[in-house]
Amino acid sequence: MTIGAAGAAAGAGTFALFSDTGTSNDNTVQAGTLDLSFSSGGSFSLSTTLAPQESTSGSVTLVRSGTIAGSVDVDVSYTENSTTSPSSDPTASDIASDLTVSSLTYGGTDITNQLPASPTLDDLANNDPSANDGSISESENDLVNLGDPGTGGTAFAIEFTLADVGNNYQGQGVDVTFDFDLNQEDSQ
Numbered sequence: 001m002t003i004g005a006a007g008a009a010a011g012a013g014t015f016a017l018f019s020d021t022g023t024s025n026d027n028t029v030q031a032g033t034l035d036l037s038f039s040s041g042g043s044f045s046l047s048t049t050l051a052p053q054e055s056t057s058g059s060v061t062l063v064r065s066g067t068i069a070g071s072v073d074v075d076v077s078y079t080e081n082s083t084t085s086p087s088s089d090p091t092a093s094d095i096a097s098d099l100t101v102s103s104l105t106y107g108g109t110d111i112t113n114q115l116p117a118s119p120t121l122d123d124l125a126n127n128d129p130s131a132n133d134g135s136i137s138e139s140e141n142d143l144v145n146l147g148d149p150g151t152g153g154t155a156f157a158i159e160f161t162l163a164d165v166g167n168n169y170q171g172q173g174v175d176v177t178f179d180f181d182l183n184q185e186d187s188q
Contacts, residue, residue, distance in 0.1 A: 035066035036182035039153045048173070052164045055102055059157035062149040062180060069148040070182040072106075073141035074156070076125045078174040092174050096122035099174070103159035106146045114143050121160060121176065145186040156180070 044058030062072060080092035099121040104112045112119060114129050127142040147154070156178075162169075 032068040033066035034068045034070055034182055034184055035064065036070075036072070036149070036180060037063050037065050039063050044158065044176075044178075046160070046176070050160075050162050050173075052162055052166065055159055055161040057103065057157065057159035059155045060178075061153040061155050062182075063153040064149050064151055064182065066182075068184060069150075070184050071144075071186045072146040072149060072156075073181045073183060074143040074146070075141045075179040075181070076121075076127075076143075076176065077179075078121060078125055078176045081173045081175045082171060090169060090172055093122055095169055095172055095174050096120060096125065098163040098165050098169070099160045100163065101158065102161045103157065105155070105157045107154040111143060111146065121174070141181065149182075 039061040042060055044060060046058045047054070047056035050056050064070065078092055078096050080095070082089075097120050101112065101115065101119040101121065101124055104110070104115070104119075104124075115127055116123050119127075124142055129142070129144045146156075
């Protein structure tokens, strides 16, 4: 019996199983890119010869050039631009308060719901989005959570109308700056 058990144990070690290995190489993990650009320059074509009660409009097309989709936020600011020295010197804020935002769209969709009723350039530049829509968290930007512009681009368009200001602003104006931010997450 001892010889049989020893023979069985010796036979158990003589079994062989096949095996093989393979190697997977050239595998890369890399971060994507978040990149915002303009399709044809980043300047609006706004009138520099606006008369009272006239309007001027312009647009820029935002394009996502990177590999990661994002959310667009916009910050607006203005400074005084004077070509003459009238007897009454209005401030940039005076002029911005008399420029009504007649139309504001992103991708053809009206986005004035992020602004107070009957908004002006001054309102736009000093807008707190959280005050107009409780679902939007407070942001230092004036317009927030606009959709991804996509690789084909999305137009951001604005129209201003100068109030009936008479002769008050002859040769006076404002330079308007729009800073567009593409963020990976809304309200980033």
